[in-house]
Amino acid sequence: MSFMSYLTHLECSKCGKRFETDKLQTVCDACGKPLFARYDIEGVEDAVSREELVGREASMWKYWELLPVKDRGNVVTMGEGWTPLTSVRRLGEAVGIRDLNIKDEGVIATGTFKARGLSMAVSKAKELGVKRLALPSAGNAAGAMTAYGARAGMESYVFMPVDAPMVNKVECQIVGAKVVLVRGLISDCGKLVSAGTEEMGWFPLSTLKEPYRVEGKKTMGIEVAEQMDWELPDVIIYPTGGGTGIIGMWKAFDELEWLGWIGSERPRMVSIQAEGCAPIAKAYAEGREESTFWEGAETIAAGLRVPHALGDFLILRAVRESGGLALAVSDEEILEAVRLMARSEGLFACPEGAATLAALTRMVDDGKVDRDERVVLFNTGTGLKYTDLFEVDAPVFDKDERIDYRSL
Numbered sequence: 001m002s003f004m005s006y007l008t009h010l011e012c013s014k015c016g017k018r019f020e021t022d023k024l025q026t027v028c029d030a031c032g033k034p035l036f037a038r039y040d041i042e043g044v045e046d047a048v049s050r051e052e053l054v055g056r057e058a059s060m061w062k063y064w065e066l067l068p069v070k071d072r073g074n075v076v077t078m079g080e081g082w083t084p085l086t087s088v089r090r091l092g093e094a095v096g097i098r099d100l101n102i103k104d105e106g107v108i109a110t111g112t113f114k115a116r117g118l119s120m121a122v123s124k125a126k127e128l129g130v131k132r133l134a135l136p137s138a139g140n141a142a143g144a145m146t147a148y149g150a151r152a153g154m155e156s157y158v159f160m161p162v163d164a165p166m167v168n169k170v171e172c173q174i175v176g177a178k179v180v181l182v183r184g185l186i187s188d189c190g191k192l193v194s195a196g197t198e199e200m201g202w203f204p205l206s207t208l209k210e211p212y213r214v215e216g217k218k219t220m221g222i223e224v225a226e227q228m229d230w231e232l233p234d235v236i237i238y239p240t241g242g243g244t245g246i247i248g249m250w251k252a253f254d255e256l257e258w259l260g261w262i263g264s265e266r267p268r269m270v271s272i273q274a275e276g277c278a279p280i281a282k283a284y285a286e287g288r289e290e291s292t293f294w295e296g297a298e299t300i301a302a303g304l305r306v307p308h309a310l311g312d313f314l315i316l317r318a319v320r321e322s323g324g325l326a327l328a329v330s331d332e333e334i335l336e337a338v339r340l341m342a343r344s345e346g347l348f349a350c351p352e353g354a355a356t357l358a359a360l361t362r363m364v365d366d367g368k369v370d371r372d373e374r375v376v377l378f379n380t381g382t383g384l385k386y387t388d389l390f391e392v393d394a395p396v397f398d399k400d401e402r403i404d405y406r407s408l
């Protein structure tokens with residue numbers, strides 16, 4: 001049971017061109033699309049069975065044969081992954097679904113599932129000799145990259161819009177990253193990172209422009225399979241920004257089928273966006289294979305404020321091949337869903353995660369999901385990173401005042 005990766009090569013997700021894994025890679029040099037890690041599936045099959053996974057460490061690293069890091073000594077981890085998949089009866093009753101479950105990514109280091117992708121990408125970067133990282137980010141990805149960068153002893157440079165959430169600026173600075181605030185959009189930050197890359201010799205870890213973040217995200221799909229005893233649910237509802245979550249899970253299901261660990265059935269993959277930034281939902285509705293740039297993106301669900309995703313065609317493919325759908329919900333519906341989830345289950349979700357509940361409510365109304373189907377919602381982060389979206393409405397008393405307790 002020794003740690004061994006069966007990574008063989010990288011392959012373009014669009015044109016199939018092959019690339020080596022023993023040096024740093026970004027996107028396909030022929031078509032500019034994301035690269036996927038490929039594994040020696042027969043080797044994995046001989047090395048490990050589903051049963052042998054039981055009892056391994058309770059983190060995403062338990063699936064090491066299907067992960068890209070070759071040497072365990074390069075793994076940069078804070079125990080991310082193996083998050084709870086909880087049956088939520090009260091919430092299910094409230095929305096009319098008998099078998100409703102939440103995969104809660106809010107319990108991970110740095111408070112969001114971004115930790116999976118960045119733990120993986122930073123580990124692989126370390127293995128390939130990177131000393132300096134960079135990222136344009138408006139939020140949680142920056143927090144995760146800088147935390148793992150610190151743990152790996154690397155330098156991190158983060159370029160953020162000046163109006164990025166306070167919590168993300170603080171979490172990056174506290175772990176010692178160089179935080180640069182830009183009067184502009186996330187796309188402007190991206191240009192500044194590209195412009196400085198040669199001079200600074202840093203390695204940018206932007207979504208899908210680096211091949212291994214998606215390998216971290218795919219562990220969510222493997223975990224759901226294992227936690228449901230290798231019977232995938234009927235429907236998975238997932239909030240979509242850059243799309244690594246959905247793309248990663250979809251990739252994981254293929255790998256699990258090749259291994260014979262699951263059959264050919266797939267959950268309907270439902271991709272949720274916010275009405276103020278919904279390029280994927282729009283492309284889906286229009287029957288297109290790729291999305292167009294979304295002008296004036298605006299939503300409280302900051303992780304969904306991605307006007308154009310490099311992997312748009314992969315998200316749309318997963319949605320369509322699975323018989324799922326893509327849809328957008330409003331910020332009002334999202335806030336209402338945060339409250340409903342919190343009151344029913346004690347779970348304070350991030351707005352992105354709550355968007356999946358808002359979408360489920362609509363799908364039940366529209367007959368897009370049956371009350372007897374098994375549904376998994378993904379809460380991608382903790383609401384504790386978003387307290388500035390809420391106000392406290394509580395009575396205030398002087399310490400000596402007599403309180404009419406029954407009126408509270």
Ligand SMILES: *Cc1c(COP(=O)(O)O)cnc(C)c1O
Nearest residue numbers: 241242243244245303352380381
């Ligand atoms: C980044 C982010 C998302 C979107 O994730 P993708 O997999 O890149 O689409 C969703 N929720 C939260 C909390 C995020 O930080």
Ligand SMILES: [Zn+2]
Nearest residue numbers: 012015028031
């Ligand atoms: Zn290509």
